Amino acid sequence: MAAQADTIEVPTDAELLQAQADLWRHSLYYLSSMGLRCAVQLQIPTTIHRLGGVASLADLMAALSLPSVKMPFLHRLMRVLVTSGVFAVDKDSESGGELYRLTPLSRILVDGVTDEHHSQKYFVLAVTAPHCAEAALGLADWFKKDLEPPVPSPFEDMHGAPVFDERTPLMDEEFDAVANEGLAAHDNLGIATILRECGDIFKGLESLTDCCGGDGTTARALVKAYPHIKCTVLDLPKVIDKAPKDGVVNYVAGDLFHTVPSSQAVMLKLVLHFWSDEDCVKILTQCKKAIPPHDEGGKIIIIDIVIGPSLGPIMFEAQLLMDMLMMVTTRGVQRSENDWRKLFMEAGFKDYKIVRKLGARCVIEVYP
Template structure:
C-alpha cells in the first residue's frame, strides 16, 4: 500500500469518526469541565478535576482519555506529565467561550442548543430525505414537526433557542460598537426583525442613544420582554408587516428561509423604510459563502449550510445568491463588508 493510499485511509477514518469530537465536546459541557477549571482559578491536575466533578473512582482513567482527545483538538491545553506526575489541564480561547460566567462572550447557550437531540437527530435523516420526493425536511422527518412548530409549542425548547440567539449576538457586539458610527449614521430609528429577546437591539440602543430600537418577533417570543424604554417590543409576523423605521436589521434570519420567503420578507422591510436619499436601508448580518479563503472561516460557512438543509427551508448564500434576493425584492444596490469571522455585514439600499 503506497503512502497516498495510506493518507487517504487516515483522512477517511477522521471523517468517519469526526462526530466523536462533537460528542466529546458535549460530554465536557454536560460534566461542566470548562467551568470547573475556570472556578479553580488555575490549571488542574487530573486528580483534582476528577474530584471536583465528583465522578466515580472507576471513571478517572476514562476522564483522562476524554481530556486527551479534547486537548488534541485544541479545546483544552494538556501540559505534559513526567513519569512521576499527572497531566495538568488549562483552558484555551475556545473553552473560555463556553464559561457560563463569562458575560462578555458566553457561547455556552448557543453550543448547548446546537448539541441538543432535536438537532442531532435531524442529521441522521439526510440520506432518507434525499431519496424522498417530499416537502418535509430532515428535521421534520426526525421530529414529526417543523422547527418553528416545536419552538412555539414547547416552552423549554423555546427558551433554549432564544437563549442561544442571545448568546450568538456576542459575536457581533464589539463590531457594532466599534463601527456603529458609520453603520448607523443618519439613522434615528431601527427595527430588529426576528430580534428575539432584544440582545442586539439593546447594545445598539445603549451605545447609540440617538437610535430608537424596536424588536419585532412572534408573540410567544416577546410576550415576557419588558418595554423598559431601552428597547420597544412589538409582537407580529415579519411576513405580514414590519413597523416603519429608518433602518431594518436582519441578523441570522434570511438563512432560515427559501428564496421565495426571503423575497417576501425583504419586500416587507423595503415597505418599512424611507428612500435611500432619506437614509433608508436594510442591514443584513449573515454568511456570504466564499467571502473568505481561510479554512477556519470557510468550513463553518459550509457546515451551517448543511445545518440549514437539515433543519429549515433556507441556505447559506454566496454573493450571487444575495444579489438575486435583493434585486427580486426591489432594492437598487448593496454593500458587503467581510468583518466578523465567517460572517458578513450587508447594507442593502432601496
C-alpha cells in the first residue's frame, strides 16, 4: 500500500497545462473579490452611472480624482472586472478607446439611487472585510480544534464574538455597522421580484408576521401590493426601536425563539440559514403555534436557498459559496431540499411546496 501512495497517475500534457491554469484561477480568485471591493470603495459603479452610464478610462480618472500615474493600473483592474462580468466594455467609434458601461451586476452596486433594487455595496464590503477574510484564512486551524458543541464558527472562534451579536460592536464598531447595512441590503434585494413572480402565495391572506423583518421594508412593500393584509414585524428591541412608526405596519419587539405574534401566515425571509438545525426546529415550532390550521389558510412562508444543481453550475456554485460564508461566519448552514424536509417534519409540519422562481433562492410554503 505504501508503494502505491508513492506513485500517481501522470496527466497528459494538455491536462497538465489545463490543471496549471485552473490552479492559478482557484488560488487567485480572491484577487477578483478584492478587485470588486476596490471598485466599490472607489465608487466606480456609481461614477459610471453619474457619467451617463458610459465612461472612458480618462473619464473615470478625472471623476474619481485619481493620480494620473495610476491610469495604467486602473486599466488593469477594469480589465479583470470586465472579464468577470462586473462591467462591460465597448470600443469608442471615434477614438478607438475603451468605453466602460454597467452590467446588471454593477447596477445593483450603484449607490444613492432610489428604486426597487437596494444597493448591494455594503454586502460586498462586509463579506470581503478583513475580519471575514481572516476567519477564512484560519479554516485549517479551526478544523484541527476539538471544540465542544455547539461548535463556534471560525469567525467567532477567532474574534471572540459572532457576526450580528451584541458583542460585535465592541470588537469593531465600523465593521458591525457595515455588516448590518450589508445584511439589510442582502435581505431587501428583490422584494419587487418576489411580489411579481410569487405574488400568489400572498393572495387570500388576511394577516402576516414578518419574523426578523428589520425596519419593515419588506412588510411595507407587501402592504403596498396587498393593502388588505395586516402586517406585523417581529424583531429584537434594538431593531424595533429604530423602525419607522408610520402606521403602515405593526412593530413588535421580541424574540422568535420564545413567541411569535399570531397571524394567518408567518414569513421567515433569509432567516433560517443563520441558525443550526436544532435552533431552526425551535423557531419553526414557535411559528407553528402562531398560525391556524392549514384548512384555515395557516402556513409558513420561507424565502431562502434550496441547494441543488438543477439551476445550472453558476447558480449552484453561488449557493455553495453562500454555504461556505455561513460556515465561516455563523453557526448556520444553507440547506438542500432533504435538509429542509427533515426540519419541517421534526417541527411537526405535514407538507410543503417549493416555488423556484427567485434565482438561487426559493419560496417554500410549509403547512401545519
